[in-house]
Amino acid sequence: MRLRSLLFVPGDRPERFDKAASSGADAIILDLEDSVAPGAKDRARAAVGEYLATQASVLRLVRINPVDSGMLTDDLTCAEGCDAIMLPKSESAETVGVLAARLAPDVKILPIATETPRAIFGLGSYGEVADRLCGLTWGAEDLPAAIGAASSRREDGSYTSPYEMARNLTLFGAHAAGVAAIETVYPAIPDEAGLAAYAARGAHDGFTGMMALHPTQVLTINQAFTPTAEQIGHAQSVVEAFAQAPGAGVLMLDGRMIDAPHLIQARKVLARASLD
Numbered sequence: 548m549r550l551r552s553l554l555f556v557p558g559d560r561p562e563r564f565d566k567a568a569s570s571g572a573d574a575i576i577l578d579l580e581d582s583v584a585p586g587a588k589d590r591a592r593a594a595v596g597e598y599l600a601t602q603a604s605v606l607r608l609v610r611i612n613p614v615d616s617g618m619l620t621d622d623l624t625c626a627e628g629c630d631a632i633m634l635p636k637s638e639s640a641e642t643v644g645v646l647a648a649r650l651a652p653d654v655k656i657l658p659i660a661t662e663t664p665r666a667i668f669g670l671g672s673y674g675e676v677a678d679r680l681c682g683l684t685w686g687a688e689d690l691p692a693a694i695g696a697a698s699s700r701r702e703d704g705s706y707t708s709p710y711e712m713a714r715n716l717t718l719f720g721a722h723a724a725g726v727a728a729i730e731t732v733y734p735a736i737p738d739e740a741g742l743a744a745y746a747a748r749g750a751h752d753g754f755t756g757m758m759a760l761h762p763t764q765v766l767t768i769n770q771a772f773t774p775t776a777e778q779i780g781h782a783q784s785v786v787e788a789f790a791q792a793p794g795a796g797v798l799m800l801d802g803r804m805i806d807a808p809h810l811i812q813a814r815k816v817l818a819r820a821s822l823d
Contacts, residue, residue: 639669
């Protein structure tokens, strides 16, 4: 499941579904939670269910309401036919287990894993349910609201220390579980330069994809999380160098030392480029 870009679309805006699917995003997220007002939930479920009954041109996820919201049965009924469920307010592998027990084995789950204070302490548990996951992601809005913080961001848009920690722990939690690490959204939609920098930072740090709020963000995100020709070429050179010297622990390549971590990194680049 390739997940460089995942584009949100409100579940009660069916006129936007096809536009989202044709945006170039690897996946769309049909949202039944935050972007849908309480009085519009049933209308959103009907629209999502009808759309999922049609042929798919893109991976389709459904963001349900939290498992303890009292809406789980209705949400899952309309989500039949989706590729994965986005799980908000996930607090640990235990929350995933509650949802997984209600799903067919082939339906994957993408937890949003930092939206409550308790969730921060569960970020190391997702390896226990890795076979049910298609990734792990985080959010920067619900957690500060839950603890009464003024914001997760400084005036320049950068995260304050608690939310940098949440981001970092999600990154390591995803890789520890062996699943995709998905960066959160960049909310300043008109700020193309800021988005490019934010997505590039995510890819640099080890995230493998990112969520989007608007179709105009998709191309920039895809570019950030797609290895460049230069990166692919270097990775191939590293793999070939070790293949030619299978007993070597350390080699020189283009005047620089390379060792086992460089080989691991090169293989990850090639896997992302579907060349390995």
